[in-house]
Amino acid sequence: MDRARLSHLLARESAEAGRRNPRSRAAYERADHLFGRVPMTWMNKTAAGSFPRYLDTARGARITDIDGHEYIDFCLGDTGAMAGHSPAVVAEAVQRRFGTLGGATAMLPTEDAEWVGAELTRRFGLARWSFSLTATDANRWAIRLARAVTGRPKILVNSYSYHGSVDESLIVVGPDGSGTARPGNVGAPCDVTLTSRVAEFNDLAQLERELAHGDVAAVLMEPALTNIGIVLPEAGYLAGVRELTRRHGVLLINDETHTFSAGPGGCTAAWGLEPDMLTIGKAIGGGIPAGAYGLSAELADRLLDRSDLDLVDMGGVGGTLAGNALSVAAMRATLEHVLTDEAFAAMAGLAERFEAGVCAAIDAQGLPWSVSRLGARAEYRFASPAPRTGSESAAVADAGLEDYLHLYLANRGILLTPFHNMALMCPDTTRQDVDTHTEVFTAALAELV
Known part of the structure; x- marks a missing residue:
């Protein structure tokens, strides 16, 4: 991995996030009465571009921020909205x-x-x-x-x-x-x-x-x-x-x-x-x-x-x-x-499609990464073979690489779980949503490598 190139791309995506989201940045800078400037300190994990995007509306597998940008949401409230937003x-x-x-x-x-x-x-x-x-x-x-x-x-x-x-x-x-x-x-x-x-x-x-x-x-x-x-x-x-x-x-x-x-x-x-x-x-x-x-x-x-x-x-x-x-x-x-039996079957099928798309993008660039899936949830990790213990998985974390991928995707209308590279499907997620992620993720890797 060319760390200098990664730093350059991360700076570029951070600047782009600031340009695209002036209202979110201003709201964050005004939040003087909140501990850590957010309602709950973990929300700062979403601030890969130095500030979090602020929520306006959410429905199904879509979120809109206060700057008017719509996102395909694979984060889903870090599982809290696995049923989709406001069913x-x-x-x-x-x-x-x-x-x-x-x-x-x-x-x-x-x-x-x-x-x-x-x-x-x-x-x-x-x-x-x-x-x-x-x-x-x-x-x-x-x-x-x-x-x-x-x-x-x-x-x-x-x-x-x-x-x-x-x-x-x-x-x-x-x-x-x-x-x-x-x-x-x-x-x-x-x-x-x-x-x-x-x-x-x-x-x-x-x-x-x-x-x-x-x-x-x-x-x-x-x-x-x-x-x-x-x-x-x-x-x-x-x-x-x-x-x-x-x-x-x-x-x-x-x-x-x-x-x-x-x-x-x-x-x-x-x-x-x-x-x-x-x-x-x-x-x-x-x-x-x-x-x-x-x-x-x-x-x-x-x-x-x-x-x-x-x-x-x-x-x-x-x-x-x-x-x-x-x-x-x-x-x-x-x-x-x-979250019925039938819904889970469809969600798992979409996660399998997501996994296949990510694997293809990783293989195309010859990266030593891996993808793991658990039903409706899939995640890529910067190691191959996939870690077999928690300590092994913690050891391969890469904050700069995660921030780059999260910012690159968010700047192009896709949200992943901010704590790691996890994508979760909900009953409203579509095949096109998954394919859009594959397309943008593939482009992110091409620029990086």
Whole structure:
């Protein structure tokens, strides 16, 4: 890679972003009362051109910014809008609940909740469900339940896995092979090794060594890593994880928040997995904040039989807005009418087309890159063969190259997930959208090489 040429192209695309988006730049420069100048600091990750584009409208697989530019959206709110932006049936359900019926949050259950729970059971196999507003909260509450029922203090995660801002998950495998705080961890309440253990994805030997200490309550894992590039499980790995956790009396929690892209029941259904708990968020609410965690019938009964656990007040599990009527109405509409079995089949087909187009462009330029796909999600990584662990994937990150590709695509009307090179399909994505990305991506590589 000619780094000087990359720097030149990146500067050119950054200047072009500034020229095309004066209103977004001005809005960013005026945002003196926002911490980091954005509503949530992660939004600065979209500022490859020194400022983020500001949202005006969004519908389906399209976004328009306040400068009037339309984008094909493969980011989809980093999975939060996997159903597409503002699906009509979800908007109608939300309006009916909030406007016609009223009572968005009343601390009373609705009948929609049982429907959603039954549908999640159909899709994922877990027998009992409870709701949250985010997957982060679902993970936090699942962790507390795991500690309560096992009497063990530690949680094991995979290096560079993604579970939101859960304190226990911000641990990676260090250079010496032992656990250490993930770089940049903000305000950790304690040394993360006091609460957590870590093993590389696809490394059963390391997992077994960590579980052998006998202090792990649960393994919290993504069935495939997603937020450090897609890292797929090797043959026999997930079966090995399940065997080891059972042998050591450890609960298994599948976090399907991103891996939901694998199909209607995520990787759990697609690959026949048998977790004790499952967490999910973002996509199931069709854009309305929503999350959920599921438990096996046996685990749910064990917990409910514990009279010493305060599950209905201030025991640490739950929140006032969790399971509110508005979120539950949105979940029902999304699962019943938008992210259906048929929709997933079409989305996966589009992701396969996306993967083929990217592979062809990479091969044409002879680049040592790879592409991985997980159902409706595809991502290119600057390594070949594709990384097999989170640490390997982190090591091949290239911020300058990512910024160039993201800016090049955005300046030509295409948005990718800003955290990495991920593209997600929604029910409104079209073959032409995919082919447009292939055309622009091919041109970006030609200029670079």
